[in-house]
Amino acid sequence: MPQSMHLGDSKAAEINAVSIGKTFGAFHALKNLSLDIGRGEFLTLLGPSGSGKTTFLMILAGFTAPTTGRLVMDGQDITNIPAEDRSYGMVFQGYALFPHLTVEQNIAFPLKVRGRSAADIKRKVGEMVARVGLGGHEKKLPAKLSGGQQQRVALARALVFEPAVLLLDEPFSALDKNLREMMQQEVKRLHQETGTTFVFVTHDQSEALALSSRVAIFNHGELLQVGRPQDVYERPANRFVAEFLGEINLLPLDTVSLEGDRAAGKFEERTIVLNRTMPMTGPNAVAAIRPEHMVICTEPQAADRNAITCRVEGATYFGASTKYHLTTRSGTSLAVSMPTAATSPIAPQTDVWVSWPMHQGFLLPAGS
Amino acid sequence: MPAKSATSRKIMLLAPLLLFLGLAYVVPFLGVVRWSFTLPEPGLGQYRALFTDPLVQSVFFRTLRICLIVTAASLTMAYAIAYVWVRGSSLQRTLAEFCILVPFWISVLTRAFGWLAMLSNRGLINTWLQSAGIIAEPLALARNEFGVIIGMTHFLIPFAVFPIASAMRSIDERVLLAARGMGASRTRIFWTIFVPLTYGGLIGAALIVFVFALGFFVTPAILGGGRSVMVAELVYLRIFQSPDWGLGAAISVVLVLFIGILLALMRRFIKPAHLVG
Ligand SMILES: Nc1ncnc2c1ncn2[C@@H]1O[C@H](COP(=O)(O)OP(=O)(O)O)[C@@H](O)[C@H]1O
Ligand SMILES: [Mg+2]
Numbered sequence: 174m175p176q177s178m179h180l181g182d183s184k185a186a187e188i189n190a191v192s193i194g195k196t197f198g199a200f201h202a203l204k205n206l207s208l209d210i211g212r213g214e215f216l217t218l219l220g221p222s223g224s225g226k227t228t229f230l231m232i233l234a235g236f237t238a239p240t241t242g243r244l245v246m247d248g249q250d251i252t253n254i255p256a257e258d259r260s261y262g263m264v265f266q267g268y269a270l271f272p273h274l275t276v277e278q279n280i281a282f283p284l285k286v287r288g289r290s291a292a293d294i295k296r297k298v299g300e301m302v303a304r305v306g307l308g309g310h311e312k313k314l315p316a317k318l319s320g321g322q323q324q325r326v327a328l329a330r331a332l333v334f335e336p337a338v339l340l341l342d343e344p345f346s347a348l349d350k351n352l353r354e355m356m357q358q359e360v361k362r363l364h365q366e367t368g369t370t371f372v373f374v375t376h377d378q379s380e381a382l383a384l385s386s387r388v389a390i391f392n393h394g395e396l397l398q399v400g401r402p403q404d405v406y407e408r409p410a411n412r413f414v415a416e417f418l419g420e421i422n423l424l425p426l427d428t429v430s431l432e433g434d435r436a437a438g439k440f441e442e443r444t445i446v447l448n449r450t451m452p453m454t455g456p457n458a459v460a461a462i463r464p465e466h467m468v469i470c471t472e473p474q475a476a477d478r479n480a481i482t483c484r485v486e487g488a489t490y491f492g493a494s495t496k497y498h499l500t501t502r503s504g505t506s507l508a509v510s511m512p513t514a515a516t517s518p519i520a521p522q523t524d525v526w527v528s529w530p531m532h533q534g535f536l537l538p539a540g541s
Numbered sequence: 542m543p544a545k546s547a548t549s550r551k552i553m554l555l556a557p558l559l560l561f562l563g564l565a566y567v568v569p570f571l572g573v574v575r576w577s578f579t580l581p582e583p584g585l586g587q588y589r590a591l592f593t594d595p596l597v598q599s600v601f602f603r604t605l606r607i608c609l610i611v612t613a614a615s616l617t618m619a620y621a622i623a624y625v626w627v628r629g630s631s632l633q634r635t636l637a638e639f640c641i642l643v644p645f646w647i648s649v650l651t652r653a654f655g656w657l658a659m660l661s662n663r664g665l666i667n668t669w670l671q672s673a674g675i676i677a678e679p680l681a682l683a684r685n686e687f688g689v690i691i692g693m694t695h696f697l698i699p700f701a702v703f704p705i706a707s708a709m710r711s712i713d714e715r716v717l718l719a720a721r722g723m724g725a726s727r728t729r730i731f732w733t734i735f736v737p738l739t740y741g742g743l744i745g746a747a748l749i750v751f752v753f754a755l756g757f758f759v760t761p762a763i764l765g766g767g768r769s770v771m772v773a774e775l776v777y778l779r780i781f782q783s784p785d786w787g788l789g790a791a792i793s794v795v796l797v798l799f800i801g802i803l804l805a806l807m808r809r810f811i812k813p814a815h816l817v818g
Binding site: 234235236255256257258260261262263265266267269270271272273282283286287330334 | 713715716718719720721722723724725726729734737738740
């Protein structure tokens with residue numbers, strides 16, 4: 174393969190990771206990981222710190238070789254092609270700008286590497302500076318910029334050469350909340366405008382759900398589930414995914430029986446009906462319900478809802494929503510989140526009913 | 542105020558050192574300054590001589606020339622050693638560390654005589670080359686400027702390694718990865734990213750080596766064999782051999798002023814902590 178060949182010159186690429194494994198000494202950082210990344214999609218790798226997200230991204234970029242497995246891009250095996258020839262755009266954790274080069278020179282660097290003409294470079298850099306809103310800062314060194322501005326330089330530099338894939342490693346983890354939300358919208362817009370395949374790493378579940386066309390959830394070097402944000406949030410494959418994506422109430426059930434795509438079981442002598450999302454392993458299981466799907470009411474409601482009796486322990490006010498902390502008769506604790514505007518305050522120690530639509534709970538296997 | 546008392550406590554701790562430096566260097570140097578204006582008779586005569594005496598002039602220019610060559614040679618080699626030390630495999634790192642530290646255990650005198658044994662007319666190199674039939678007459682490797690430059694460069698390389706290695710160590714690895722990810726070749730990354738990010742270390746190393754080199758005495762005296770006298774040796778000769786204390790003192794004062802200016806420059810470019818790596 175000729176050295177000068179840049180694979181990243183097509184617009185957006187499709188990548189298949191096949192049984193990727195990575196060990197550091199005896200430590201398995203990635204275990205038999207297979208993942209198909211679609212052309213032009215916005216895929217987020219989500220997982221706790223140390224789950225192998227960066228390692229996987231480094232393998233995609235070509236900075237690290239996998240111990241086992243293959244990478245295929247647009248049907249071509251690229252496992253042994255080094256990073257400089259894959260030439261994907263990359264935004265590193267901490268931005269990794271060239272500290273001795275100005276904003277303009279940073280953005281021009283990948284174009285210079287490609288031997289573009291001076292006029293071409295000037296035009297492209299100008300376009301990119303305008304697109305990420307850095308006008309007026311062209312001649313500044315990175316150290317003179319705010320965190321958000323450095324972030325924009327990193328994005329501009331990674332996108333200016335129209336790479337087939339853009340990889341982003343926790344790009345917003347150092348920004349404060351408002352700036353982070355602004356940058357999220359910006360990245361989403363850049364994705365739509367460029368049509369490039371984005372692979373985005375984060376440990377922030379709300380960021381993952383807000384941005385992605387699909388989310389891949391990592392834990393301990395394993396890929397636990399891949400799916401659209403609604404799928405992984407509402408139909409998690411296991412308890413880890415369910416809990417990692419947001420707060421969830423877990424009610425232990427016994428004498429579970431299955432009917433079609435529904436499951437029914439007993440919790441404190443009341444029958445609970447749920448979606449069945451996974452094969453059962455035994456008669457015991459856990460009902461999982463998100464706090465925002467439950468409501469507090471004074472009597473059990475319609476036939477298509479589950480209801481249990483609880484006692485209110487307290488409430489936390491979040492502005493738009495209020496979260497109530499409750500316990501069931503057997504002492505299981507529960508959280509219910511309701512729009513503040515739709516409720517009147519409930520005093521602690523009040524006995525109430527908590528109900529939720531049958532289709533919004535799902536069954537998870539018992540045990541960890 | 543706590544901040545103030547902390548500062549005064551630090552000054553108290555430094556007091557013995559300041560006292561020692563004052564007694565050992567400042568007071569005697571003030572004496573030297575006085576000589577330069579009073580010997581053999583009061584006036585600026587010695588300083589006028591500095592700018593007119595052809596011998597003094599030639600020694601100044603030789604010193605400057607040798608110091609510049611030694612600085613360039615030391616920096617080039619120190620850069621390579623620092624690179625291996627910071628970015629090499631663990632075996633390479635150990636070897637580099639060994640090469641940097643061992644010279645510190647051998648005195649400057651021993652090293653000068655060691656080079657004499659290598660470079661002199663009947664030294665190892667000439668003997669080998671002659672017995673191999675490559676040369677008929679011995680090459681003039683020692684007792685000249687070439688020998689002095691070799692000996693001084695060898696001595697000064699480790700001092701240049703520390704600031705350069707320190708600058709290399711503080712480069713963020715991800716910056717280099719980023720350049721690779723954009724398709725840059727290793728050569729391009731080295732010259733357009735890596736080297737510019739070590740400029741601070743290079744300037745610091747250049748100043749240290751140059752300042753040290755200016756005051757070199759033993760190495761030029763032994764390897765130069767009296768034929769390439771440098772400033773420090775000239776001072777020695779004026780004071781101990783041709784009793785001309787006034788001129789010797791004036792040369793010292795000019796040398797100290799020049800070094801003072803260079804050190805002030807150095808402080809502007811690098812933090813003192815970086816000098817020791
Ligand atoms: N070069 C390496 N050598 C040894 N262990 C490593 C190396 N890189 C990563 N690891 C380990 O692999 C695991 C996954 O790391 P990483 O991919 O950085 O996780 P994440 O990005 O999800 O936080 C961690 O336990 C980390 O300590
Ligand atoms: Mg990481």
